[in-house]
Amino acid sequence: MLIHPQFDPIAIALGPLKVHWYGLTYLAAFALFYLLASARAKQPFFAQRGWDRQMVEDVLFFGVMGVVLGGRLGYVLFYKPGYYFSHPSEILAVWQGGMAFHGGLLGVITALAIYAKRQGRHFFEVADLVAPCVPIGLAAGRFGNFMNGELWGRAADPSLPWAMVFPQSGTDIARHPSQLYQFGLEGVLLFVLLWLYARRARPLGAVSGMFLMGYGVFRFTAEYFREPDSFLGLLTFNMSMGQWLCVPMILVGALFWGMAQKNAFRSEDRKA
Template sequence: MPAVIQFPDISPVLFSIELGPIHFALHWYALAYIVGVFIAWGLALAALKAARLWPDDGALMTRDQLDDMLSWLVLGVIVGGRFGYVLFYKPSYFLAHPAEIPMIWQGGMAFHGGFLGVVVAAYLYGRAQNLRLLSLADLCAMAAPAGLLLGRMANFVNAELWGRPSDAPWAVIFPGDAAQACATATSFCARHPSQLYEGLLEGLLLGALLLILVWRFNALKKPGLIAGLFFAGYGISRFIVEFFRQADAQFITPDNPMGHVVIGLSMGQLLSLPMILVGLGLAIRAKRL
C-alpha cells in the first residue's frame, strides 16, 4: 500500500458553550469567514491610506465609506453564495423544498454565486456613492484572496469538498463518506487534498501576486488590472483544481463517473470559463489605457 496521510483528528467545532437551554458552537468555517473579512478590511484600509497607489494620487474612498461597504459585501457573499448553490448545484431539490433555501446553517454555499453577489453589492454601493467602479473592483479583488485561503483551509478541517482517489504520497485518508465512496474505487481510501490545492493557488499564490503588483508596481493606477487578474487567476486556479476535485454527487452517475456536466467539463470548470474570459478582457483593457 503506498504511503498516504491519515486525516488529522481536528474537530470542525473550535469550541462550544452550554448556557442552560442555549447551545453556542463556533465552527472553524464560521471563524474563517470572520477572520477573512477582517483581513480583507485591513488590506483595503492600508491601500486607501496610501494615496500614492491610486490614479491621480487620490484615495478611492474614505474609511467610513469602506466600513459601510463592508456590510453590503458581506450580505452579497451570503445571499449570492446561497442562491448560487441553489441554482447551480441543486435546483430540483430546492424547487421541491423551498423552505430550506434560507437554511444556510445546514451547509451549501457556492463561490461563483458569492462572487456574483459581491459584484452586484459593490456595483450598487459604488453607484450610490459615485465611486470609480473599476478602482472599486480592484480594491475588492486585492483583498479577497485571504478569505479564499482561510475558507479552503476550513473546508479541509471539515473534511468536505475532498478530491478524487489518489495514490500520491500526500494523499489524505478522509473520514466518513469520503472513505466509504473511495473504498469501491481503490484498495485504500486516500484522496487528493484538493481543498489545500485551491487554498494555495487561489488564496496564497494569487493573493501574494496581487499584493506585489499593488505595492511594488503601482497596479492600482491602471483601473481594472487587479480585478481582471483576480478574475482570471481564480478561474484558472479553479479550472485546474477541478481535475483533482471530486465532482458533486448529484452529477455522478454510472455512465458519468467523473461528474462532467458538458463537453467533458465539471460544473466548477464551466462556471470558471466566464471568469477567465472577463478577467483577461479587463486586464488587457487596463494595460492599454
C-alpha cells in the same frame, strides 16, 4: 497514507452556545479583508480620492451581504435547482450547508455596484481596491473546508506522500487533499501575485481583470484534483461544474484587463 485528523468541528462550546471552526474561518476572512483593504485605502491612488476606514467598513458590509446571499443563491441555481425549486422553504437555510463561490462572486459584484452608485464612484475604482484583498480570505475558507474534512479530492496514487484518506467520504481510498491545493493556489499564491501587481498604479479595471483571470485559471486547475459533486459528476468534455463556471470568469477577466490597457474605463470624480 495519511489519515484526515478528524478535527472536532466545534471550536468553542459554552453551554448551548457552539462556535464552529468554519464560522471562525469566515470571521478570519472578513477581518483579514478589513486590514488589507484599510492598507489599500492608504495607497496614493485611493487616498487622493478620499478613501478612509469608514468607507472600507461600508464596503465590507456590502460585501458580506453579497457573499452570503449570492453564495447561497448561486448554490441553489448552479448546483441543485430542481431540488430547491421543489423545496423553496429551504432556499435560505444556509445553516444546512451549501454555498457557491461563483454565486458569491456575482453577489459581491452586485453589492459593489450598488455601493459605487450610491457613492458616485466608478465601479472599477471600488472593485480594484477590493480585488487584491479577497484571495487571502478564500484561503481561510479552504482551510475551513479541510478542517471539516469536506470537498475532498479525487483518488490519488497511494504512494503519493501526501495522499490522504477522508473517512467522511465513506471509503478508505487515498485522495488528493484538494482543499489544501486550493488554499495554496487560489488563496495564498493568488494573493501574493495580485498584491504585488496592485502595488503600482494600474489602469482602471486592470486589477479586477487580473483577479478574475487568476482565480479562474487556478480554480480550473485545482478542479482536476477535486472530487466532482456526487449529484452532478463530470459534465461535457469531462469538466466539472466548477470548471465550466471558471471559463466565463477567465474570458471576462481577460476582456476587462485588455480594455483597461486601452484606457477604456474612465475615472469619475465623486458626486458633490
